[in-house]
Amino acid sequence: xxxxxxxxxxxxxxxxxxxxxxxxxxxxxxxxxxxxxxxxxxxxxxxxxxxxxxxxxxxxxxxxxxxxxxxxxxxxxxxxxxxxxxxxxxxxxxxxxxxxxxxxxxxxxxxxxxxxxxxxxxxxxxxxxxxxxxxxxxxxxxxxxxxxxxxxxxxxxxxxxxxxxxxxxxxxxxxxxxxxxxxxxxxxxxxxxxxxxxxxxxxxxxxxxxxxxxxxxxxxxxxxxxxxxxxxxxxxxxxxxxxxxxxxxxxxxxxxxxxxxxxxxxxxxxxxxxxxxxxxxxxxxxxxxxxxxxxxxxxxxxxxxxxxxxxxxxxxxxxxxxxxxxxx
Numbered sequence: 001x002x003x004x005x006x007x008x009x010x011x012x013x014x015x016x017x018x019x020x021x022x023x024x025x026x027x028x029x030x031x032x033x034x035x036x037x038x039x040x041x042x043x044x045x046x047x048x049x050x051x052x053x054x055x056x057x058x059x060x061x062x063x064x065x066x067x068x069x070x071x072x073x074x075x076x077x078x079x080x081x082x083x084x085x086x087x088x089x090x091x092x093x094x095x096x097x098x099x100x101x102x103x104x105x106x107x108x109x110x111x112x113x114x115x116x117x118x119x120x121x122x123x124x125x126x127x128x129x130x131x132x133x134x135x136x137x138x139x140x141x142x143x144x145x146x147x148x149x150x151x152x153x154x155x156x157x158x159x160x161x162x163x164x165x166x167x168x169x170x171x172x173x174x175x176x177x178x179x180x181x182x183x184x185x186x187x188x189x190x191x192x193x194x195x196x197x198x199x200x201x202x203x204x205x206x207x208x209x210x211x212x213x214x215x216x217x218x219x220x221x222x223x224x225x226x227x228x229x230x231x232x233x234x235x236x237x238x239x240x241x242x243x244x245x246x247x248x249x250x251x252x253x254x255x256x257x258x259x260x261x262x263x264x265x266x267x268x269x270x271x272x273x274x275x276x277x278x279x280x281x282x283x284x285x286x287x288x289x290x291x292x293x294x295x296x297x298x299x300x301x302x303x304x305x306x307x308x309x310x311x312x313x314x315x316x317x318x319x320x321x322x323x324x325x326x327x328x
Contacts, residue, residue: 033087034079034080034084034086034087034088035076035079035080035087035088035090036087036088036089036090037089037090037091037092038058038089038090038091038096039091039092039095039096039099040096040098040099043089043091043096043099046089047089047119048119048122049122050087051119051120051121051122051123052121052122054084054085054086054087055085055086055087055118055119055120055125055144055145055148056086056087056088056089056118056119056120057075057079057086057087057088057089057116057117057118057119057141057144058088058089058090058091058116058117058118058119059071059072059075059088059089059090059091059114059116060091060093060100060108060110060113060114060115060116060117061090061091061092061093061113061114062092062093062094062113063092063094064094065113065114067113067114067130067131068113068114068131070131071114071116071130071131071132071137072090072114074131074132074133074134074137075088075116075137076088077134078134078137078138078141079141081138081153081154081155081184082141082145082153082154083154085145085151085153085154086141086144086145093110093113108124108127109129112129113129114129114130114131115127115128115129116128116129116140118140118144120144120147120148125144125147125148126140126143126144126147128140134187135187138153138185141153142156153184154184155181155184155185155188155191158177158180158181158184159177159178159181159188159190159191159194161177162174162177162178162181162191162194162198163194165177166194166197166198166201169201171198171199171201171202172198172202174194174198174201175195175198175199175202178191178192178194178195178198179195182195186216187216187218187219189215189219189222189223189224189225190224192211192215192219192224192225192228193222193224193225193227193228194224194228195211196208196211196212196225196228196229196231196232197228197231199211200228200231200232200235205232205235205236205239208228208232208235209232212225212228212229212232226306227306227307227309230303230306230307231307233303233307234267234270234271234303234304234307235271237267237271238267238268238270238271238272239271244264244268245265245268245269248261248262248264248265248268249265252265257288259285259288259289259292259293259297260293262281262282262284262285262297263281263282263285263296263297263300265281266278266279266281266282266300266304267300269281270304270307275304275308275312275314275318276314276317276318278304279301279304279314279317279318279321282297282298282300282301282304283301283318283321283322283325285297286298286301286322286325286326287325290325290326298322301318301322304318305318305319
């Protein structure tokens, strides 16, 4: 998923000693496998004692359990993606009936599997039952890491680094990091939205459009993706409007109530990065005639807000001014 042809992608952050030189998950810091089959004899060492240093997930399953066969490869994938931050021990409850009985006496609901329990410091920290989708399994592990001391999935580190790179006007680096995040989490809407915005910052509308078309259908209407979609649409509109900016200014100078020209100029100003000025043109139209063209100026301003993001200074300032106009 590399939208920057020929560019070397930045290396992903790694947990020290937990990833092999080629970047593949290896063994834990103590040489223990990240995924292992457990039994009654090894449960104390593999789960209880091991959880004093690292969260340990225990996947309780049975060969006759269909949902177990769906869940196990999903949880294995997410554990490997965690690159040593958690371990997974798989327990066949039919082959370990004595252990199962003991754990049920302690309150574990093993009468209904699949069940995954997270152990930390020798205690059960959290659990879930049923064959959850990958996104929910990932969220479960992220919550476990947070509860166990504030750790995060490697993809969260990548996403944070990508956002910082974009904020610091390093769009090429940001696009590479967003792409890496998507390799680990193909349905991460924040990463998709960030990738599209980074490509727009590189003035590569073609790649941004291709990325938008590749967004999985189930997250296509997420706020992060919709915001990036609006930014792409405004970029395309603004490029055309920028070519007409001087003509638009002349029209407004001749007729200040040429609201169509003001809306066009607002689009051009936004494309040029002049957000406050763009908002000012639309607010001038709303102040003069808020119902002009079925409220077109207000709709365009709201589209700007969506593209800029809810916490952008230009959004906050213009939204206050819009509220003052609408409710005064």
